[in-house]
Amino acid sequence: MAVTAKQPVSPDEPFSILDDNGHLLPGAVAPPIPDADLKRLYRGLLLVRIMDDRMLRLQRQGRLGFYMTSTGEEATHLGGVYPLTLDDWIFPSYREPGAAFWRGYTLKEFICQLFGNAEDLVKGRQMPVHHACRRINYVSISSPVGTQIPQAVGAGWAAKISKKSDVALVYFGEGATSTGQFHVGMNFAGVYKAPTIFFCRNNGWAISTSRDRQTAAKTFAAKAIGYGMPGIRVDGNDLLAIISVMNTAVQRARDGEGPTMIEAVTYRRGGHSSSDDPSVYRDPNEPKKWEPRDPITRFKGYLETKGLWTEAWDTQIRDEINAEISEALKAAESVGPPAPDTLFDDVFADLPWHLAEQKQQLLDEIAAAGGVRKLSAH
Amino acid sequence: MAVTAKQPVSPDEPFSILDDNGHLLPGAVAPPIPDADLKRLYRGLLLVRIMDDRMLRLQRQGRLGFYMTSTGEEATHLGGVYPLTLDDWIFPSYREPGAAFWRGYTLKEFICQLFGNAEDLVKGRQMPVHHACRRINYVSISSPVGTQIPQAVGAGWAAKISKKSDVALVYFGEGATSTGQFHVGMNFAGVYKAPTIFFCRNNGWAISTSRDRQTAAKTFAAKAIGYGMPGIRVDGNDLLAIISVMNTAVQRARDGEGPTMIEAVTYRRGGHSSSDDPSVYRDPNEPKKWEPRDPITRFKGYLETKGLWTEAWDTQIRDEINAEISEALKAAESVGPPAPDTLFDDVFADLPWHLAEQKQQLLDEIAAAGGVRKLSAH
C-alpha cells in the first residue's frame, strides 16, 4: 500500500512494510535508509529495551522511586524521530525516551533525571521520566495527559509564522485522544495548516482502560477527518513503516500543506508504570500475543536479510549498552541532591520579595538544624 | 435522499424535503404530521420571528438591556423539539427560544426573564436570553459556549441508567464544535451509547468568526465519524427535513442505538447580539442571499400547497401573536425587581453563616439608607 498525503484516512488495516519475521511484505517498498543508520536505529531500539529492563529492576530494588517502560513500543520512538532534523521540535509524552537518546540525550542525563539529583537538567523538580532537554529540542514533559498537543501546534505554527521550515512532532497515547486538549490542538492545526505531526501511540491501554472504552470510533486515525487533515494508520511495531509514513508527513509539513495525524498501532506489554499491576484488569495472555510482533525482532530480521546483522555484533552492542548504562548509573548515583535553596529558582526570571523571604526562612531553618538538611524521605 | 440510521455521514449536500418555494423536492417524502400540528408549527415559527423583532426594537429603545435574535434559524427551534415528548430534556443554547415556547414556556415568563424581574423564573440572576424552565425540561442556559454538551450526555445517559426512554437534545452553534466540551461530550456519548442528540446549528458565524475559520473539516457532520456515531447534514431552513432527521435520531436513541449528530445548515441573518455590528466584519449582501431560503416562507409555501394557509389566517395569527406579546410585555413591565435579599438564596440549599452575615449587612445597609434601595443603574 502506498502512503500518500492525498489519501485522507488509511483503511482500518494498518500500513506495514515488514512481516513478523522482518521480511518485506509482497510489493512493499522500504524507505531508503543508509546501512549505518539502519544499524544505529537497531541500537537505538535495543538501548530503550535494555534501559527499561535495568531501570525497572532498579525500581524494584528500591533504588529508584518510579519508572515507566516502553517495552514493545520502541519502534514508535525511533520511527517518529528519525525523519526529523535537530531543528525540529519534539513534544513528547512520558513513553518515548528513545526519541531523546537518538538526538543525543545522554544516558547520564537520563538517569540523573530519574534520580532528580543536582545534575538533572530539570533540577529535581519533576517525577522520574519527565525529561526536558532544550539542546535537542525535546520539550519538558508534563504529567497531565494531552496538554502538550496544543503546545506542539503553537510551536509548529510559530515556525511557520517565523518563515522557518521546522516541524513539531507531538507524541501521545490513545488515551490522550479523549481529552479536550487533543481536540483543540488538532482543530487549530487544521485551520492554520500548522506544520505539526500528531503521533498517537495506540498501545491499547490507558492504565486499566482498554482502547474500546476510550472511543467508539473505528480507528483513532479516523478522527483526523473531523479536522480536515490526513489520518494514517500504521503498524506501530514496524520501524520501516513508521519511518515511511513519517517521511510523507514531514514532507507535507515542510511543503506548507499542514498537519498529519498518525496512529501507530502497538501494544503496552508492561504495566502502565512501576506502580501498576495489570493482572488486576487484563488477561495476562494478551501481552503474550504481541510478543511475536516484537518491533526489535522484526527489525533485526530485516537487518539480517540485508546482511547487516550478526549474532556477534548483537552481543557486542548489548554489552556496550549495558556497560554504558552501568557507567552512567554509577556516575549518576554519585551525584547528590540539588541544593535546598534551588527550590526557589526559576519560579520567575527574578526572585520577588516573597520568594526571597521564604528562601531565607528555609536557609535559616537548615542553619538552625546545625546545617544538617534532612534528606527527603522516600 | 432517504435518511437512515445506517448511513454514517450524509454527503456534503444537506438533506432537504422542500424547495425554496415550499414544494416537495422530486422524490421527497414529507414526514407524517397532522394538519393541526402543521399549523401550530407555522405559528411557532412566526412567534419567534415576531418576538425577536419586537424585543430587538425594545432593546434599541433602551427598555431592554440585551437581546439575541434567531432570524432565519427558527426552523431549527421547532424542528428539533417537535419530535420529542415533554419527558425528554432540552439543553439549549441562547438561540432556540422557539423550542421553549413550543413546550409551554409563556410569553410572560420569557419577557420576565429578559427583564430579570421578580417573576423571572431564574430570579434575575442571569443576563437576558438565559432561560431555564424545569416544568418543560428546558435546562438552564449558560453563557460559556459548549458547556451544556457533556451535561446533555449525562442526562441522556442517566435516563438510560434509570431504564427510562427519555432522550436529551442539545443545541449548540457551529462555533461550539471547536470547544473541548464538544469533543468530550461526543466521545462519552459514543462510548456509552447515550440517548443524546447533538444538534449543531451551523449558522455560518460565531460572532465575527466565519465557519471556515472554525474548522478545516469539510462539514461539521463529518466530525461524528471520530466518535463512532452517525452525522447527518440537514437543510436548517427546511422544517420538514429537520423533523424527518430528528425522527430518525429519536428513534435510534429510544431503541438503545445511541447518539446522533445533526448539522443543520442555516444562516445567522442578524447580528450576533444586540451589542454586535456585523457590518464591520461581513459583507452586508451575504445575509440577503439567504432571504429567499427563509424557513418561514418555505414552510408557508408547503402549508399553501396543502390548503392549510390563507392570507387571512396569517394576518389573524400575526395579530394574535402581537397582541399576546403586548399583553405579556405590559404584564412583565409592571413587575418589580427581585427583593435584594434574594441575592443570597440558592447559592446552597441552606444559608451558611457567612452568607447570612452578608445578607444582614445588605439589609442593614438598605435600612440605613432609609429603606430606599437604589435601583440597579442601567
Place this chain on the structure above:
Amino acid sequence: MPVMNIIQAVNDALRIEMRRDQRVVVLGEDVGKFGGVFRATSGLFEEFGPDRVIDTPLAEAGIIGSAVGMALYGLRPVPEIQFADFIYPAYDQIVNELAKFRYRSGGQYPAPVVIRTPYGGGIRGGHYHSQSPEAYFVHTPGLKVVIPSNPYDAKGLLLSAMRGEDPVIFMEPKRVYRAARGEVPEGDYTVPLGQAKIVREGKGITVLAYGAMLHTVIEAAAKAAEAGIDAEVIDLRTLLPLDLETVLTSVRKTGRVCIVHEAPRTCGYGAELAALIAEKALTSLEAPIERVAGFDTPFPYTLENEYLPSPERVMASMRRAVEFQ
C-alpha cells in the same frame, strides 16, 4: 469496631450509600474493574455493575460535565478525579457550571454532585501528583469543600456529603490514605459538614489544620508540649462552610494562632482564616497569626520534604507565636 484506613473508610461509605440509594453512581478513570488507582472504589464494580460504577474515557471535563447532567436528571453521581492535579480540565464545569447551577436557574436545577479527589504531597509525586488546590474551590461560591484527616471522619463526612443537596469537593489526603488508621463503626453514621473538631485541648495557642497536615500538627503539638507549649489543635474538616465559632472560641482563649496547610501560602486558605480571625478577634490576639504553608513555588520532587511543612517548622512557628510579646 473494625480498624480501617482512609481508603477503606471511603470505600465503605460508597458501598453503604450505593446500597441505600439506587441513584448513587460512581464514575471516573480506572474506578471500575481496577477499583481506582488507590483502590478506593475496589469491589464496587463487582457488586453494582457497569451501569453504576463506570470507567470513563480520559477526560475530566467529560467526567464532571456528564456528572452534572446526571445530577440534573436525578441521579447522585460521585465522580472521582484520579489526582487533584488533574482536576483543571474540568475547572470550567466545576466553577462555572456545577457551582452555579442551582443559583443561575433560580433554584430550579440543583446539581448535587460529590467530587472525590486525592490531594496533597509527601508521596514523591512532583508537580502533578501533589497539589492542594482547595483554595480555588473555597473561593468559588456554590461549592462546599470538605477534607477529612482520618478514617472515621472520612466515612462520616462522605456519607453526609452524598446525602446533601449541594455540590461538594471532597478532597482526600492521599499521603495518609493508608497511614491514618483508626476505629470506624460498621454501617451507617454521619459526621455533619461545617463542624470542626478539637483534637487536642490546650490553652497556649490555637493550631488550625486539616487533612494530612493535621498529623504533622499533632506531632508538632506533642513536641511542643515537651517544650511547655500547650497547643489546642483544631481539625477543621469542612473548609466551606467553616466552623468559625469553634475557631474563635479557641482563639479568644489562647490569644495566639498558627495555621498550617501545604498549599502555597499566598492566597491560600490560611489567608482567609487569618483575615477572619483578625477581623473577628483582633483584640484577643496577643501575637501575629502564624501561617505555615507550602512555599510559593510549584510543588517540587526531590526537595518535597523541604517544601512541605514539617513538625519542626510548625513547632518553630508555634514557638514564635508563643514567645511574641
Place this chain on the structure above:
Amino acid sequence: MPVMNIIQAVNDALRIEMRRDQRVVVLGEDVGKFGGVFRATSGLFEEFGPDRVIDTPLAEAGIIGSAVGMALYGLRPVPEIQFADFIYPAYDQIVNELAKFRYRSGGQYPAPVVIRTPYGGGIRGGHYHSQSPEAYFVHTPGLKVVIPSNPYDAKGLLLSAMRGEDPVIFMEPKRVYRAARGEVPEGDYTVPLGQAKIVREGKGITVLAYGAMLHTVIEAAAKAAEAGIDAEVIDLRTLLPLDLETVLTSVRKTGRVCIVHEAPRTCGYGAELAALIAEKALTSLEAPIERVAGFDTPFPYTLENEYLPSPERVMASMRRAVEFQ
C-alpha cells in the same frame, strides 16, 4: 499629551510593541478583522496582517495552549480571552503548564505569554460577563498578575508585561474601559510591575484597591474627606508580586485599613492582604482590617449594584475602621 481611555491605551501599547518587536503576535476570538469585541485590538489586523493578529476558533484551551507553544519556540504571544469568565477552559494550560514551564524544565523553557482579559462587573453582564477571578491566579506560583485602573498605567504596565520574561495575567477593568480617561504619553514608556501607587495621601486610614474598584474608592474617599476622614488610597496595580513595602509604610502611618475588591470575599485577594498586614504590622493596627468585597454568591444580574461594593459601602466601612476604639 493625548487623552485616551483604557481601550485606546491598551491598543496603543500593543501597536507600539508589535512595531518594535517582530516576535509579538496577538491571538484570540474576534481579535482580527473585528478588532475584538471591546475593540482593544482594532486596527492591528490591518497593520500587521493575519500572521500576527490571529482570529482563532472558539477554544480558550487552544488559544492558551498554542500561545504556550509559540512562546517556547521564541515568539511573544499576547492572547486575549474575550471575557475573564471564559478563561476556565484554559485553566489547565494556565495553572499547570504556563505557570510551571520555566520551573519544571529547570529553567530551560521559559514561556513569556501575556494573557489579556477584561474582567469585572458593573456592565449588566450577569454571572458570565462580570467575574473577577484574580485570586485564582495569585494563588498559582509562576504567574504575575497585573490590574491597571487607568489608561496611563494600562499602557505602561502592558508594555512592561510584554517585555518581561514571565507569564503575566493582565486583567483589564472593563467597567471603566471607556469611562476612565486620562492623558497618556505618545510613544514608548513603561510602568514597572510590582510597584503600587499612592493616589491620594492621607493619615486616617489606608484604603487598598485596584482596577475598577479604585474609582469607587476614590469616590468614597472624597465623601469621607467631607466627613473628616483622611484616607490614603493606594492603587496596587500589580497583585503579584505585591508592593508590600508601600502598603506597610502606609499602614504604619494610619493604623487602619480598608481593602476593597469586587471578587467574592472568601479567599479573595483581600484575605491575603489582610493576612499579610496582620502578620507584618499587627502592632500598628488600631482597628480590625475591613474587607469590602463582592458577596459570596455567583455574580447576579438585576441586583449587581447591590452586589458590587459601592462608594457608600466603602465609606461605611472606612467609618467603622476609623471609629473603632
